Amino acid sequence: MAILVDPATKVLIQGITGTFGACHTRLSIEYGTKIVAGVTPGKGGQVFDNRIPIFDSVAEAVRETGATASCIFVPRANAADAIIEAAEAGLQLAVCITEGIPIHEMLVVKRALSMHQMKLVGPNCPGIVTPGQEPDSRGGCRIGIAPGYIHRQGHIGVVSRSGTLTYEAVWQITRRGAGQSTCVGIGGDPVCGLSLLDVVRLFNEDPDTHGIVIIGEIGGSAEQETAEWIQTNCRKPVAAFVAGTTAPSGRRLGHAGAIANSTHETAAAKIAVFRDCRIPVADSPSAIADTILKLL
Secondary structure (H helix, E strand, O other): OOOOOOOOOEEEEEOOOOHHHHHHHHHHHHHOOEEEEEEOOOOOOOEEOOOEEEEOOHHHHHHHHOOOEEEEOOOHHHHHHHHHHHHHOOOOEEEEOOOOOOHHHHHHHHHHHOOOOOEEEOOOOOEEEEOOOOOOOOOOEEEEOOOHHHOOEEEEEEEEOOHHHHHHHHHHHHHOOOOEEEEEEOOOOOOOOOOHHHHHHHHHHOOOOOEEEEEEEOOOOHHHHHHHHHHHHOOOOEEEEEEOOOOOOOOOOOOOOOOOOOHHHOHHHHHHHHHHOOOOEOOOHHHHHHHHHHHO
16 A cells, blocks of 8 residues: 555656656656656657657547656746646646746646646655565656655655655665655645645555654744644654754745744744654654654
8 A cells, every 4th residue: 555656556747858857757667657658749649768658738648548647847937837737637646846836826726726636746846656565666656756766665654845855764764674655755835735734644544654754844834734633633653853953034945935934934843843742853864764663
């Protein structure tokens, strides 16, 4: 079991012919992901690497291949439209890697998503990995840019606002002989798809996820809302880490969402809420895996 994706998920790539999209398409195929189509307007009828058909539209790709998920490597000028196109084509999930999408465009996307059933991860995120079988966990599903080789099949769910810290937590868990059910990097933009709480709820209902790691950072109130829900509703052990304890107030760090505009948006405030809700918080990035493994 896993959340959102599994080894059987059929994936299409929007922007498959771009340099970045092509590179990560090949890495996902190597990992074992079932890439069944690419979409680049004007290049329909071509074939990527002599095996993946390219279509002019997402709707056509879905109709011809049965794809249910998309990874979006579309430049920011067209990325919002690409997300909406994926939703209107009936996909169940889209992962948008693109960074720099304007907030007002994402507000339009959120309204469009409310009229469809598609879940969105991102934008400005590393994506999702559900590891495959041992010995090297290939044969899983990798949608995005996360390094596949650091993952190992197991029972710890990871959800993070920070891309790099997602990889750090995963690698620590793997090196300690444990593994992950699914890893979700949701991104840290102010307006995004699935939230920390959305993903925690999915992990809470997944029988193969036995523990959950949450990685938060400065900005917004997502961590506080998630901690309060966990205290009342979550049936599984949860450990957290919050990045940005030394971040100066009012200065953007890393991406658009990483800015503490008020006292409650600081790392210290978020850590305090987690602890008030009896959720252990790692004191440093190097202690993330040990903090969750002690609970298990």
